[in-house]
Amino acid sequence: MPFSFPSTSHLFSLFSAFVFWFSHSSSSDQELASSRRPWADDEEHAFIAPGPGDVRSPCPALNALANHGYINRSGKEISASSLYSALTSIYHLSTPFARLLVEGGIATCGHKFERWLSLDALAAHNVIEHDASLVHDNAPLGAKFAPTNVNWSLVDDLIIAYPDGLGITHLAEARVKRESMLQDERRPELDLLHGEISHGEAALAWLLMKDARDVVSTETVRQWFGQETFPDSYLIPDEEVTLGKARKISLKIGDTMTKLKEAVNEL
Ligand SMILES: *[C@@H]1O[C@H](CO)[C@@H](O)[C@H](O)[C@H]1NC(C)=O
Numbered sequence: 001m002p003f004s005f006p007s008t009s010h011l012f013s014l015f016s017a018f019v020f021w022f023s024h025s026s027s028s029d030q031e032l033a034s035s036r037r038p039w040a041d042d043e044e045h046a047f048i049a050p051g052p053g054d055v056r057s058p059c060p061a062l063n064a065l066a067n068h069g070y071i072n073r074s075g076k077e078i079s080a081s082s083l084y085s086a087l088t089s090i091y092h093l094s095t096p097f098a099r100l101l102v103e104g105g106i107a108t109c110g111h112k113f114e115r116w117l118s119l120d121a122l123a124a125h126n127v128i129e130h131d132a133s134l135v136h137d138n139a140p141l142g143a144k145f146a147p148t149n150v151n152w153s154l155v156d157d158l159i160i161a162y163p164d165g166l167g168i169t170h171l172a173e174a175r176v177k178r179e180s181m182l183q184d185e186r187r188p189e190l191d192l193l194h195g196e197i198s199h200g201e202a203a204l205a206w207l208l209m210k211d212a213r214d215v216v217s218t219e220t221v222r223q224w225f226g227q228e229t230f231p232d233s234y235l236i237p238d239e240e241v242t243l244g245k246a247r248k249i250s251l252k253i254g255d256t257m258t259k260l261k262e263a264v265n266e267l
């Protein structure tokens with residue numbers, strides 16, 4: 001035969017090659033998604049709420065790591081290296097950023113010689129912890145430690161006030177509101193350091209938890225701040241979360257807060 005049409009079997013191989021290419025590329029997308037949500041199909045890292053005797057901190061980021069077993073689920077005597085590797089792998093914090101947080105936590109609230117930290121020690125009042133948290137009650141007056149349990153009515157307040165989620169300006173507004181509640185309770189204002197820490201935390205929450213619309217959705221508020229689990233929409237960030245990025249957003253939130261406070265004072 002001088003000329004031959006492609007046979008059915010040729011077409012079939014072409015077709016299966018296409019199917020293979022198609023399914024292969026889509027399965028590697030899935031692999032990518034699952035490598036950015038490694039707890040989703042790994043029983044060892046499933047969410048388990050803390051049991052009796054387990055301790056937690058005032059920080060949702062660390063509590064979620066413990067609730068998913070990326071640091072010891074007991075929350076006790078967590079080594080510097082385990083904190084460090086959880087912060088870099090699950091939140092993709094840069095090395096210097098993770099180091100700063102771990103060293104800062106251990107130096108102020110941990111065991112400096114053996115280099116570990118129990119999560120509840122981070123609730124030491126006015127060390128790192130501060131009043132006017134978005135979802136925790138203030139430390140009872142005179143108490144050395146602040147509560148580490150979430151106040152769900154504060155979580156609900158956030159969800160009701162920001163049904164479309166929280167962008168940078170909303171976070172600033174929510175912080176101003178919480179700080180203004182200090183006056184109502186006749187508590188001192190946050191000092192400079194704790195003011196900085198508190199909007200630094202808001203900046204980190206936004207950087208880690210914002211969705212494609214650049215807001216922290218209400219479902220994320222509920223799951224992250226409330227249940228202290230990785231939100232359904234959370235993927236380990238593709239890009240490293242650096243100190244520089246966190247600082248930039250923190251400054252933005254701080255500036256917005258200053259403007260909002262000035263506006264209130266001018267009334
Ligand atoms: C976790 O902490 C508990 C209590 O402190 C300890 O008994 C256990 O060995 C730790 N588990 C791991 C995997 O380090």
Ligand SMILES: *[C@@H]1O[C@H](CO)[C@@H](O)[C@H](O)[C@H]1NC(C)=O
Nearest residue numbers: 136137151152153154157181
């Ligand atoms: C939770 O926060 C609200 C609002 O500040 C407050 O009225 C309430 O007493 C708090 N709940 C608990 C259990 O402390």
